[in-house]
Amino acid sequence: MTPTPPALPDRIRTARLELRAPEISDASAMYASYTQDAEVARYMVWRPHASEDATRDFVAACVAHWHTGSARPYVITLKTSGELVGMLEARTKGHIVNIGYVLAREHWGRGLMPEAVRALTAEALGLPEIFRVEATCDVDNLASARVLEKSGFLLEGRLARFTVHPNIDVEPRDCLIYAACRS
Numbered sequence: 001m002t003p004t005p006p007a008l009p010d011r012i013r014t015a016r017l018e019l020r021a022p023e024i025s026d027a028s029a030m031y032a033s034y035t036q037d038a039e040v041a042r043y044m045v046w047r048p049h050a051s052e053d054a055t056r057d058f059v060a061a062c063v064a065h066w067h068t069g070s071a072r073p074y075v076i077t078l079k080t081s082g083e084l085v086g087m088l089e090a091r092t093k094g095h096i097v098n099i100g101y102v103l104a105r106e107h108w109g110r111g112l113m114p115e116a117v118r119a120l121t122a123e124a125l126g127l128p129e130i131f132r133v134e135a136t137c138d139v140d141n142l143a144s145a146r147v148l149e150k151s152g153f154l155l156e157g158r159l160a161r162f163t164v165h166p167n168i169d170v171e172p173r174d175c176l177i178y179a180a181c182r183s
């Protein structure tokens with residue numbers, strides 16, 4: 001029997017953000033704000049979505065992951081308006097939580113993602129089963145590396161030929177690996 005994954009909260013609130021479960025009705029706002037944006041997708045493992053239907057399929061998969069417990073793909077919203085601005089996904093394997101994140105371009109440069117990552121990391125490392133939160137990013141994704149540094153993660157190394165980022169190259173590219181661990 002698969003053990004029940006540790007319980008990250010359903011909602012996480014920060015000074016400016018609320019992180020919550022995805023809903024199918026999020027697809028339209030998500031497509032409008034970032035899934036069709038080639039610049040946002042540049043260092044991601046997916047290609048920009050060609051239609052809102054593609055985003056709806058993606059959100060349906062997120063909803064399924066959330067309900068089976070295989071991942072917690074939090075939708076990030078602004079507390080003041082409820083506007084959907086991005087996503088922060090936590091994937092738990094044993095004592096490790098691996099995270100991935102994306103933010104709509106309109107909201108880049110305001111420190112929103114470090115705020116979300118710090119809050120999620122604190123929740124994860126507060127669980128007795130979790131000792132490590134980790135993330136990887138393309139070696140050229142300097143903004144993402146900076147998010148992790150600003151969130152208190154330490155650079156552990158460079159993983160050669162680790163991930164295919166199809167918007168840059170068909171071949172796997174080198175990635176940086178960062179982690180925040182319980183002391």
Ligand SMILES: CC(C)(COP(=O)(O)OP(=O)(O)OC[C@H]1O[C@@H](n2cnc3c(N)ncnc32)[C@H](O)[C@@H]1OP(=O)(O)O)[C@@H](O)C(=O)NCCC(=O)NCCS
Pocket residue numbers: 039040041043044101102103104107108109110111112113114136137138141142143144146147150
């Ligand atoms: C990466 C991302 C989440 C950053 O979120 P954000 O909320 O804008 O992050 P911040 O506001 O903290 O700004 C990013 C930091 O990187 C720096 N930065 C941005 N672009 C940079 C570049 N090309 N070179 C060097 N530094 C850069 C900014 O100056 C800032 O650092 P500072 O506060 O010390 O000045 C956002 O850019 C994004 O969604 N990008 C597309 C998706 C993506 O790449 N996701 C990560 C996949 S691993």
